[in-house]
Amino acid sequence: MLRLERACVDIAGAPVLRNVEIDVEAGSRVALVGRNGAGKTTTLRALMGLLPLREGGIRINGQNCTAAPAHRRAALGIGYAPEERRLFGSFTVLENLRLPAEVLKLQEAEIRRRLEVVMGLLPELHDVAPRKAAGLSGGQGKMVALGRALMVGTRAVLLDEPLQGLAPALALRYAEALGRLRAALPELAILITESSPDLLAPLVDRTLVIERGEIMPEGPGLPA
DSSP: OEEEEEEEEEEEEHHHHHHHEEEEOTTTTEEEEOOTSSHHHHHHHTTSSOOOOSSEEEETTEOOOOOOOHHHHHHEEEEOOOOOOOOOSSSSSHHHHHHHHHTTTHHHHHHHHHHHHHHHHHHHHHHHTTTBGGOOOOHHHHHHHHHHHHHOOSSEEEEEEEETTHHHHHHHHHHHHHHHHHHHHHTEEEEEESSSHHGGGOSSEEEEEEETEEEOOOOOOOOO
């Protein structure tokens, strides 16, 4: 469903990803774990078309999307929740949720349908929907970023370190939300990054380790 093929990415002339291969099938949840600076965020940004590949390719649902711009990938059903959330602080939560669907020029009836699905999966958003995003806590912001990604991510969502910095209780609520995703949207593919493999182990089907921009042979934990 979502495939990165021998991807190489440079930033400011320095190699960051080296022949990275990742395959996320429909309905699967894959973790990409690694230390800070290992290439996790770069991998997700490359998949979303926010960074160009020097070499390699990207396929979404079998379609070659290597040169497709980010908005085209969103139109193909790929949602992205960056680590820093990137919400519009002067917009309400509801406006932040609606925005990507409006940018894609979806019909109002479809936007409302998707909002109903997202609110059902993330009931925490009901109470904060009319609030300005600038006034949210870190945990609330993470939930809104997940909801926004789901508004366009009908086939796959990319979640960049969603548990980072969350208190244990909030991390548990986020994990519960991911569990509801699997039950309600069984065909949705999820690629989720974290620094610690232990945080994601109960939530995913498969864990990949990235180190210095390369995928390591599969095995437990991070390399020494």
